[in-house]
Amino acid sequence: MSQPLSVHTLYKRLERVGQGAYGSVFKGLELATGNVVALKIIDLDTESDDVLDIQREVALLTRLRDGPNITKYYGCHLDGPRVWIVMDFASGGSVLDLMKASPDNALEEKYAAVITREVLVGLNYLHKSAVIHRDLKAANILITAAGKVMICDFGVSALLATTSSKRNTLVGTPFWMAPEVAQGIGSTSSYDTKADIWSTGIFIYEMITGGPPHMGISGERALQLIPRSKPPRLSEAQASKDLRDFLPFCLTESPLDRLTAEDLLKTKWIKSTIRTPVAILKDLMLRYDAWRKANKDDDESPLSWEADEARQ
Known part of the structure; x- marks a missing residue:
């Protein structure tokens, strides 16, 4: 992981642009080329209990570095107690950023459809590589200056032994969790890549309505409600017939009844x-x-449900 040269001779850290599952993400400059990159910097002193998770994220990024619509990974460097992970920089920000600038914090369907298409291309690659993302949401989908869509933040992703394996750990962000994930550890529930398909449906709902279902309540309460609630749907006033027909392919209780990303x-x-x-x-x-x-003063402010989530 380490290089003989100090990372500070290779990259210059600029302003902070986001927060990952572990560490902060900064805009950075590759000094040799002048290229703009993203620098995810993790302090191992404060994240010491999660070193193995960080190592797994780096290993996963290395494995997926050539995948379509996946954040491209360039390398990893040690800086004292800190790890610098160097990745593609998405100057367009996240889909969540773009939602903040849109009427009612929601995207028009013509944009949501293209974003969904590109996310599904990335998910299809991930799932065929036996990877579950486990935290798919607007904040973790980035847009480059050219409009390319990239899935990012693999801090809680799981690498399965085989494409038919299942997991039974409780990770991710509550509002986007599939029912079988929300049921949690200690039950007989297990899940596979179809959990990401549910999260895709919630992500679409989020783009179209301005937020996920159950927003405004605590994450703990959402975990209780998701397995007991009917799958969310969009109304005729909110979405076209094609989108309303599409959503149940993702948002259905049984994972077996959800379509794959390829389908x-x-x-x-x-x-x-x-x-x-x-x-x-x-x-x-x-x-x-x-x-x-x-809205310079509001640029870094979270949406209302983001602030509620941060307090959990």
Whole structure:
């Protein structure tokens, strides 16, 4: 992991742009080339109990570095008690950032469909590589300057022994958890890559409505409600028929009844975007830039449900 040269001779850390499952994410500059990169910096003194998780994240990023629509990983460096993980920088921010600049904190369906299509391409690769992301949500989907969509933050991802293996650990963010995950440790419940398919459905719901179901209540309460509640649906006023038909392919109680990422790419709603390039997402970035200039003081402020989640 370490290099003979100090990381400070290789990269310059600029402003903080986000927070991962472990550590903070900064905009950075590769000094030799002038290229802008993302620097995820983790303090092992404060995250000492999670060193193995951090090592697993680095190993996973290395394995997935050439995957489609996955944050590209360039290397890892030690800086005293800190680890610097160097990755692609997404100047467009996260989908959650783009939502903040949109009316009612929600995205228009034409944008949500393209983002979903690109996320499914990445998920299909992950799942065929026997990886469950386990924390799929708007905050963990990044957009590059060209409009490319990238799945990021593999801090809680699981590598399965085989593509048919299952997990039974309770990880992720409560509001996006599948029912079989929310039931938690100690039960007979187990889950596999279909848990990410549920989270994809919640992520779509989040983009269209401005937040996940059950927002405004505690994460602990959401964990209790998710396995007992009917799967969320969108109304006729909120979404097209194709999207309303699509959502139950993701949001259904039984994992066996959820489609795979590969099959979801073949659905009518997703196929309707086949001629729509990712460059359309530049519209959202222009809107976000204008919003940032008009709301400088609010740029780093969380959405209401984010603040509730942070207090858990």
